[in-house]
Amino acid sequence: MDTEDTDRIDAAVLALLRLTLHDGDRAWKEHSWDVLGRLHAQGLIFDPVNEARSVQLTPEGLERSATLFEALFGRGAA
Template identity: 55%
Template sequence: MLLSISSPARVITPSLTLPAVLWLTLHNERCAWKGFDWATTDRLHKKGLIGDPVNKSKSLILTDEGLERSEALFRELFTRPPQ
């Protein structure tokens, strides 16, 4: 079981970490690396976090909600609160 740095009692699952990893690979304001399996990107698309991943682009396009959620999850899971 993996635990978050900022939330020690919270279990980190792929559904939480992938949007955070998208934030980490962000470029051109709303594009992220597309190197994830199709089932995963399809789930993110169905949740409204990314545009349709079935295209020739090497990047995923995050929606407004996807940008907000990925940044929030990245900050929650991988950063420490200010002291």
């Protein structure tokens, strides 16, 4: 699909990672490897390529995930 807005997709996935947070900063990595790679390149998650079934969010990723989750899915979100 050539018309996809990867920035918006990445933002939505980062927000959705918040739904599966555990151990403070880890989330299940059941999302597109392409998206996880872009989030890693942006410094929002640590390297997702490992044997763990979860990915670790960076401090910036945790903060941005909370902000995006509220903006996209909070009550009163547009």
